[in-house]
Amino acid sequence: MSESIIKMNNIAKHFERKIALSSLSFIINKGEHIALIGPSGAGKSTLLNILAGITNADSGEYLLDGKSIVNYQKRNIRSRKIGVIRQQFDLIASLPVIQNVLAGKLGEWGFFKSLISLLFPIEKETAARALNQVGLLDKMYEQTSRLSGGEQQRVALARLLVQNPEVILADEPVASLDPARAEDILSLMTELVKDKKQTLIVSLHSVEYAKKYFSRIIALRDGEIFFDLPSEHVTDSLLANLYALKGEAKDG
Numbered sequence: 597m598s599e600s601i602i603k604m605n606n607i608a609k610h611f612e613r614k615i616a617l618s619s620l621s622f623i624i625n626k627g628e629h630i631a632l633i634g635p636s637g638a639g640k641s642t643l644l645n646i647l648a649g650i651t652n653a654d655s656g657e658y659l660l661d662g663k664s665i666v667n668y669q670k671r672n673i674r675s676r677k678i679g680v681i682r683q684q685f686d687l688i689a690s691l692p693v694i695q696n697v698l699a700g701k702l703g704e705w706g707f708f709k710s711l712i713s714l715l716f717p718i719e720k721e722t723a724a725r726a727l728n729q730v731g732l733l734d735k736m737y738e739q740t741s742r743l744s745g746g747e748q749q750r751v752a753l754a755r756l757l758v759q760n761p762e763v764i765l766a767d768e769p770v771a772s773l774d775p776a777r778a779e780d781i782l783s784l785m786t787e788l789v790k791d792k793k794q795t796l797i798v799s800l801h802s803v804e805y806a807k808k809y810f811s812r813i814i815a816l817r818d819g820e821i822f823f824d825l826p827s828e829h830v831t832d833s834l835l836a837n838l839y840a841l842k843g844e845a846k847d848g
């Protein structure tokens with residue numbers, strides 16, 4: 597039987613009077629690749645922030661690898677379990693690429709060691725290996741701001757390879773890329789995590805990419821799970837209802 601890595605039980609969250617998530621429950625097994633879809637405001641980012649331990653739920657239980665998320669408050673403990681990749685990539689534009697890649701060790705090392713990490717040849721090797729995997733070895737010493745959006749997303753991926761967490765969460769990681777580069781990043785991302793059996797949870801606006809690159813799709817609407825299905829079971833009529841404007845939903 598598959599081993600679970602994430603268990604969510606009746607997770608709820610509201611902001612002032614607005615219910616962002618209401619009573620979500622699901623289990624995610626180690627090594628699953630999941631796309632999170634749903635209309636704007638459905639609660640995808642809120643759910644990813646709760647999964648990342650950045651936001652606390654109001655109620656419900658969140659178990660990460662069998663332990664409550666409250667056990668992962670310390671950054672060095674959490675960073676071994678969970679890595680996050682954002683739409684803006686969170687890179688420091690003025691630094692060389694290698695420094696941004698080694699920032700993947702920030703949780704483990706703390707800020708000072710990360711800063712002086714360039715003095716250690718072994719760490720250069722770590723960075724070089726990760727940059728090679730994402731096809732950017734020749735940009736190791738380039739200033740990050742000189743790279744294109746797609747290349748910067750690859751740097752963020754290399755940083756995750758260095759961090760090597762068990763679970764990778766990505767909030768709209770390809771929203772700012774053109775279709776060819778978006779697909780390039782998604783296929784690279786899903787291939788790289790396969791090798792290490794990492795669990796991947798990615799929010800996407802593109803249903804097409806969700807179906808093509810992910811084996812399971814969790815759809816949110818109005819803070820609730822609208823469906824949670826293997827990608828091949830997601831039909832056009834389910835999707836039409838998921839994205840229907842209020843009062844427009846049809847049967848089927």
Ligand SMILES: Nc1ncnc2c1ncn2[C@@H]1O[C@H](COP(=O)(O)OP(=O)(O)OP(=O)(O)O)[C@@H](O)[C@H]1O
Nearest residue numbers: 611614615616634635636637638639640641642643
């Ligand atoms: N910090 C906040 N303060 C107040 N309301 C918030 C906050 N964060 C989210 N919300 C509300 O909670 C709901 C869910 O928002 P969330 O950002 O999780 O949706 P989303 O599915 O990620 O949307 P999008 O696809 O547009 O990014 C929305 O109604 C949003 O306005």
